[in-house]
Amino acid sequence: MTRVLVASRNAKKLAEMRRILDAKDVAGIEIVGLDDVPPFPEEPETGATFEENALAKARDAVRATGLPAVADDSGLAIDALNGMPGVLSARWSGGHRDDRANVELVLGQLGDVPDERRGAAFVCAVALVRPDGSEVVVRGEWPGRIVREPRGDNGFGYDPIFVPEGEERTSAELPSAEKDEISHRGRALRALLPHLRELAG
Template structure:
């Protein structure tokens, strides 16, 4: 069986780095680019596919700042046009937190279950009508010549009390988007792409890529 990294990098189009080690995120952007630009118009690679380089800590106070930091580093060390995103969950009852700290809210970066459990515990006494939240994503394209393009996507919804679904990642199992009766983790990849914050941001970025890079479907 072909692995996620191999699937994402098939093709002979313009090579584009997505500054992440998250295989699911890599596949997500590849799906969106294929649909927007044509199959394999862009050869998408991740950090696992390029020579290792020192990754700067995410010290920005906004999603946009962190995304730009990661994309600039990708261009600096690889010379490739680089896409990066930073995204997270903004909970109304937590004054917009965990926000940029979403991936390390529990103190351990990338521990999805611990992060999710902590958020649920923190709003355990909050009535359902006040459990509003939104997923927010900033996505950027930085070119070797120095040009930078920033877009944003947002998905509003609320948090349920018990996780549901096996798909997605992060806080998806407790997030119910507005107008939805299934959590993001209960949706198919295509259904989630259509409504998610990252799907919206990546589709907007795909339009920028189409105008900026030499892309030819095959």
């Protein structure tokens, strides 16, 4: 069994990754999170792109633990805000990971924007770094639009205000299995599956 460190403490993110691996029959890999390994200093996310941040997190994790590491960086890119909050999504309102404040700020910033100009996409970059130094980065995008009121409680971050293309439900109203199939993270992780299978031997 190959242990793979997912450089995250987000229980929902770890559960999502395990569900996707299970659904795609990827055997031979044990997913562990940051809480399962001795603590190490984590550098702040200072990259200009999702890919840079994901790679930096995965490299740190490999250096500290010697395990192959997967790290992601994801966020919301809103057309009317010139692609912001982007890499600043988790701390858009100033604090770190204050989902409610972030959502309220975005809704305030889009207050005067008409429905037809509220296009957005969730973006996720996932990096896999191995102890031998080999690296791969994949990207998934999930287009949609921003609604005016939060709806649903199955999700985190901006899920309650994001309606995927072709849907009337917000991301937070979708059942987990359905969301895994179409989400930005689901798309990126599926692109990573051949590399994880290779790791599992």
